[in-house]
Amino acid sequence: MQKRTLGNSGLEVSAIGLGCMGMTSAYGPPANWQDMIALLRAAVDRGVTFFDTAEAYGPFANEELVGEALAPLRDRVVIATKFGFDIDLQTGERRGGVNSRPEHIKAVA
Template sequence: MQKRKLGNSNLEVSAIGLGCMGMSFSYGPPKDIQEMTALLQSAVERGVTFFDTAEVYGPFTNEELVGEALAPFRGQVAIATKFGFDVSPNSDPRGIKGSPGLNSRPEHIKQVVESSLKRLKVETIDLLYQHRVDPNVPIEDVAGAVKELIQSGKVKHFGLSEAGVQTIRRAHAVQPIAALQSEYFVVDEDS
């Protein structure tokens, strides 16, 4: 499997990563945990080293699945997770029963990271994305909070998801951005 360095960072990952959202959230009902664990471990055996999850997937259960399944491979893989929603175990982040809302306040980011570290069973998050830009919190404050988490060793790299050019530039001026994530779906939904 080919490798790629993300941005100007030293984070090297497989050219093909595995987005884990559909394992426990969206795209139908949650999948069988044992089957998804086998899939994750099979991906590692085939050379995949980059795995993407988020606290909002489940909510929370996807990070638990990824953390448990990838624990035996921790030194060989990079795990990305995301923050940015006001998530509770009873909220529906898809907005069907009411949206949980965005929350990228610095104190919330730090709480999310502490919880994600536990669910992922890691001491450091390889790549931490802001899931959606929060118009109520200046991106400089978000980047500053992530910078503090990087300096404290809880996070290695910072990424943005679904962000525009000006937001990326402003964030990058505070803390370099290693990755930008934009969702696209490679399967034709009409088939």
């Protein structure tokens, strides 16, 4: 697998990343949780080290899935997440707009 360096920090990731949104939302019903864990781990076995998620995918379910799947491989992967959406942390209600208050960012990231 080819690698790419992100920014000036020397962070190296696979040239091919895996966007995880469709595993829990957006393209029909959520996929089987265990199947997606197996898929994520198989991607790492094939050299993928860059994974993308967001608090809005689910909401929250995608980050939980990616976290559970990649926890045992954490030293081998980089996870990018998008945050700052105005989503109620208790109910998952999407209220529209953004919420980039520090306490919200800490809670969701």
